[in-house]
Amino acid sequence: MILKLKSVTKDYIWGGTRLRDEYGKKGDSQRLAESWELSCHPDGMSLIDGGEYDGVTLRDFVEKFPEIAGKKCQGEIPVLIKLIDAKDNLSIQVHPDNEYARKYEGDNGKTEMWYIVDCDKDSSIIYGFKENLSKEDFCRAIDENTLLQKVNTVPVKKGDVFLIRAGTLHAIGRGCLIAEIQQCSNVTYRVYDYDRRDNNGNPRELHTEKALDVTDCGKMVLPNGGIQGNTLVECEYFRVYKENISGNGNVHTAEESFAHVLVLEGSGEIISRDETYNLKKGDSFFVTAGTQWHIKGNCSIIYTVV
Numbered sequence: 327m328i329l330k331l332k333s334v335t336k337d338y339i340w341g342g343t344r345l346r347d348e349y350g351k352k353g354d355s356q357r358l359a360e361s362w363e364l365s366c367h368p369d370g371m372s373l374i375d376g377g378e379y380d381g382v383t384l385r386d387f388v389e390k391f392p393e394i395a396g397k398k399c400q401g402e403i404p405v406l407i408k409l410i411d412a413k414d415n416l417s418i419q420v421h422p423d424n425e426y427a428r429k430y431e432g433d434n435g436k437t438e439m440w441y442i443v444d445c446d447k448d449s450s451i452i453y454g455f456k457e458n459l460s461k462e463d464f465c466r467a468i469d470e471n472t473l474l475q476k477v478n479t480v481p482v483k484k485g486d487v488f489l490i491r492a493g494t495l496h497a498i499g500r501g502c503l504i505a506e507i508q509q510c511s512n513v514t515y516r517v518y519d520y521d522r523r524d525n526n527g528n529p530r531e532l533h534t535e536k537a538l539d540v541t542d543c544g545k546m547v548l549p550n551g552g553i554q555g556n557t558l559v560e561c562e563y564f565r566v567y568k569e570n571i572s573g574n575g576n577v578h579t580a581e582e583s584f585a586h587v588l589v590l591e592g593s594g595e596i597i598s599r600d601e602t603y604n605l606k607k608g609d610s611f612f613v614t615a616g617t618q619w620h621i622k623g624n625c626s627i628i629y630t631v632v
């Protein structure tokens with residue numbers, strides 16, 4: 327079975343208007359920072375869009391029919407998939423691993439991956455430190471406002487992929503439009519926010535102590551070698567693939583896991599034995615485990631399985 331999903335949008339101070347203008351996303355404010363494309367997290371849940379289950383949360387649906395998530399998932403959707411439009415720099419932040427998050431936050435840890443859907447010519451990201459630091463060095467850099475000199479700033483281009491493991495300090499830079507696939511978690515420890523103020527004129531909260539607990543302070547080296555074929559990332563939490571389609575795309579079936587399809591560009595149809603949906607840029611589909619599916623048209627997608 328294929329379900330079309332309706333996303334949940336979030337307005338944060340660094341967001342832009344591209345998700346609304348180019349990807350057809352809707353929300354209460356003009357600015358849309360994030361669109362949660364696949365989420366069963368209590369902070370924002372995807373809804374089924376159309377058909378017999380129109381308006382039902384994906385979480386309720388999966389609770390009712392746990393087998394649709396696939397054997398590997400045991401009735402849970404352990405990933406959260408977002409589109410992120412960074413008109414401005416995001417805060418420098420870190421996420422805890424499962425052990426720490428479950429102990430102190432009652433949530434999962436967060437390893438995430440980024441696919442750079444689009445970016446400005448001079449866009450960059452922050453990925454860990456460029457030298458080995460001690461916890462004391464890290465703490466001092468936060469206190470003395472010199473963190474930006476210690477971090478690894480990496481220029482990016484369209485199509486780049488980054489796997490950001492829990493414990494790696496990171497930030498999305500201005501001008502990046504990113505597809506993010508992450509563990510289902512909403513725990514972020516901010517350490518630097520460019521001295522910005524929120525809508526009420528207050529600085530956003532920092533979480534320096536917890537960040538010091540969980541951050542890997544070693545020098546971070548980006549794995550080189552680039553992307554192998556269609557595979558963007560395969561890690562213990564998710565596997566993410568890209569497919570460029572003109573005509574009939576590959577036929578997929580995953581018995582062990584559901585699949586999530588995010589359309590990055592173009593238009594076409596997504597087809598199973600029983601259903602056909604039109605698709606366009608920005609659309610998201612949930613394919614239940616064991617369903618054979620393929621896409622027809624002229625488009626590029628990324629799809630995620632567990």
Ligand code: ZN
Pocket residue numbers: 419421438496
């Ligand atoms: Zn993050």
